[in-house]
Amino acid sequence: MLAWLTARGTKRRRWIACGLGVGLPVLVLLALVLACLINAWSVSEPDWHYQLRPSGSGHLINDSLFEERLGRFQAALRIPTISVDARNLNESALEEFKNFLQTSFPRLHGGNEDKITCEVVSNYSFLYEIKGSDESLTPYLLAAHLDVVPVEEDKWNYDPFEAMKDGEYIYARGAFDDKHAVMGILEALDYFLFTKNESVKRTFYVGIGHDEEVSGRQGAAKIAEVLHNRGVKTMDFVLDEGFVVLTNALPGVQVPVALVGVSEKGYAEVSVSVDGVSGHSSMPPKESAIGIISKAVSRLEAYPQPHFFDSSSVEYTTLETAAPHSSFLYKLIYSNLWLFKNIVSNQFLESASTAATVRTTTAPTLFNAGYKINVVPSTATAYINHRVHPKQTIEDVLEYDREVIGDSRVNVTLNTDTYIRPHPISPYGPDSPQYKLLARSILEVFPQSFVAPGTMIATTDTKYYLNFSKNVYRFAPTFLDIEDMPRLHGHDERIRVENYREVVDFFFRLMVNANQVNARPLHVHARNEL
Ligand SMILES: CC/C=C\C/C=C\C/C=C\C/C=C\C/C=C\C/C=C\CCC(=O)N[C@@H](Cc1ccccc1)C(=O)O
Ligand SMILES: [Zn+2]
Numbered sequence: 055m056l057a058w059l060t061a062r063g064t065k066r067r068r069w070i071a072c073g074l075g076v077g078l079p080v081l082v083l084l085a086l087v088l089a090c091l092i093n094a095w096s097v098s099e100p101d102w103h104y105q106l107r108p109s110g111s112g113h114l115i116n117d118s119l120f121e122e123r124l125g126r127f128q129a130a131l132r133i134p135t136i137s138v139d140a141r142n143l144n145e146s147a148l149e150e151f152k153n154f155l156q157t158s159f160p161r162l163h164g165g166n167e168d169k170i171t172c173e174v175v176s177n178y179s180f181l182y183e184i185k186g187s188d189e190s191l192t193p194y195l196l197a198a199h200l201d202v203v204p205v206e207e208d209k210w211n212y213d214p215f216e217a218m219k220d221g222e223y224i225y226a227r228g229a230f231d232d233k234h235a236v237m238g239i240l241e242a243l244d245y246f247l248f249t250k251n252e253s254v255k256r257t258f259y260v261g262i263g264h265d266e267e268v269s270g271r272q273g274a275a276k277i278a279e280v281l282h283n284r285g286v287k288t289m290d291f292v293l294d295e296g297f298v299v300l301t302n303a304l305p306g307v308q309v310p311v312a313l314v315g316v317s318e319k320g321y322a323e324v325s326v327s328v329d330g331v332s333g334h335s336s337m338p339p340k341e342s343a344i345g346i347i348s349k350a351v352s353r354l355e356a357y358p359q360p361h362f363f364d365s366s367s368v369e370y371t372t373l374e375t376a377a378p379h380s381s382f383l384y385k386l387i388y389s390n391l392w393l394f395k396n397i398v399s400n401q402f403l404e405s406a407s408t409a410a411t412v413r414t415t416t417a418p419t420l421f422n423a424g425y426k427i428n429v430v431p432s433t434a435t436a437y438i439n440h441r442v443h444p445k446q447t448i449e450d451v452l453e454y455d456r457e458v459i460g461d462s463r464v465n466v467t468l469n470t471d472t473y474i475r476p477h478p479i480s481p482y483g484p485d486s487p488q489y490k491l492l493a494r495s496i497l498e499v500f501p502q503s504f505v506a507p508g509t510m511i512a513t514t515d516t517k518y519y520l521n522f523s524k525n526v527y528r529f530a531p532t533f534l535d536i537e538d539m540p541r542l543h544g545h546d547e548r549i550r551v552e553n554y555r556e557v558v559d560f561f562f563r564l565m566v567n568a569n570q571v572n573a574r575p576l577h578v579h580a581r582n583e584l
């Protein structure tokens with residue numbers, strides 16, 4: 055009997071154990087799935103974002119003047135202010151652009167010194183000071199650049215310096231990068247000061263550099279110096295070009311995202327070289343200098359720098375912010391990043407633009423070797439252009455390069471004249487009045503979008519303005535579909551005509567909003583008022 059009972063007990067225990075063994079994990083799994091689904095269902099735009107949305111929209115800038123503004127913008131695009139390198143700027147075009155600005159905006163360039171002064175810096179850059187009445191308010195700076203990158207004219211379907219308008223777009227070098235901002239800021243400024251006659255409380259500056267495309271050392275760097283020497287030590291915020299309003303950039307997100315660059319990747323030029331033996335090409339060595347460097351470059355590409363995506367990354371917040379605006383599948387993913395972060399990170403690595411946001415990029419851009427077909431050269435050098443992720447130092451990147459190459463014959467050397475460390479992260483939460491001011495101005499002009507922070511992947515003139523403020527933002531009010539990305543610095547660069555209207559509107563609203571003490575919004579409404 056006892057044996058029977060014991061046997062029954064054991065069986066029951068086995069069943070229970072088995073039930074627990076299978077059932078518990080299933081239960082845990084179900085709970086997990088349920089928790090993820092609840093997170094996805096309940097995800098919504100945070101209140102502080104919602105409250106920044108305007109209750110109404112509509113252009114503040116007088117429509118009847120738009121054609122005139124457009125004409126001036128096209129005229130600006132027709133001046134080929136090309137920067138080839140720091141010693142090769144198109145000085146006659148820069149001179150022409152200077153005269154063009156002065157004659158297009160006479161009220162900004164003299165005779166109204168009680169409101170605005172303009173200083174020409176390094177011959178072709180501009181610094182405007184708009185004096186506010188309340189000295190207790192910290193000034194801010196709007197920055198842009200008027201030079202453009204060269205063109206491969208035969209690859210364009212339009213004359214890059216004709217500024218052709220096809221009804222929907224204007225095609226021209228500089229339309230997107232960055233003359234829309236130069237002209238948009240000045241149009242808004244002229245309207246703000248002289249048409250609307252706004253009384254300026256908060257002083258602000260407009261800095262327009264002329265050599266951003268080749269370093270900014272004569273333009274933005276000197277503007278920063280002039281400001282500093284004038285005793286301007288602190289800015290409330292700095293806004294320069296950077297990210298834009300992007301469509302189809304984030305997987306699963308159909309809504310345009312206005313990405314604000316709250317930080318910027320670092321920059322490093324690294325040479326990878328070997329000094330070996332030369333000789334007759336009829337008796338080549340087993341490994342030539344060219345072969346050794348080719349192998350090194352090939353390894354750098356095969357073993358890219360590590361990637362970073364965790365709860366302390368800006369990109370994590372980008373996606374959390376995107377969650378309420380995503381398809382259901384991506385709501386599920388973006389509202390449960392604690393679980394899906396590895397999947398997301400791997401998906402990001404698939405495309406060049408998103409990969410650039412999560413890792414230091416490695417771009418071999420120049421290769422020098424050889425000088426005669428029948429001579430084996432003793433030296434070969436490849437140049438690598440790294441964009442350094444804020445989670446790494448430049449030293450980390452170099453160490454990784456050396457390790458990956460793993461060949462003591464290869465010298466890996468940093469160009470110490472040109473490197474830039476990753477920028478600090480500017481505040482982007484509900485406690486940052488400056489970020490909120492920017493987000494509010496964006497949403498007033500692009501109400502169909504949502505605003506999210508990101509790390510700018512290329513370098514901007516903001517590197518020269520970092521000491522003025524901890525609130526440095528990189529954003530331009532232009533629309534870009536990810537498919538159009540090759541047009542940047544590429545062929546058939548363009549901007550939608552309607553977008554130019556929004557550009558002017560955006561800078562005007564920013565000036566109005568920033569002028570309000572305590573940065574109060576133009577229209578505030580409670581969530582339940584809509
Ligand atoms: C989490 C975020 C996810 C996704 C983002 C996805 C894609 C990002 C896509 C697009 C980028 C969007 C906009 C960029 C727009 C315009 C370019 C603005 C600035 C470029 C500045 C620039 O090109 N700087 C040069 C400076 C330089 C000049 C000479 C020598 C070295 C540097 C540069 O960085 O090369
Ligand atoms: Zn630019």
Ligand SMILES: [Zn+2]
Pocket residue numbers: 203231267543
């Ligand atoms: Zn550029």
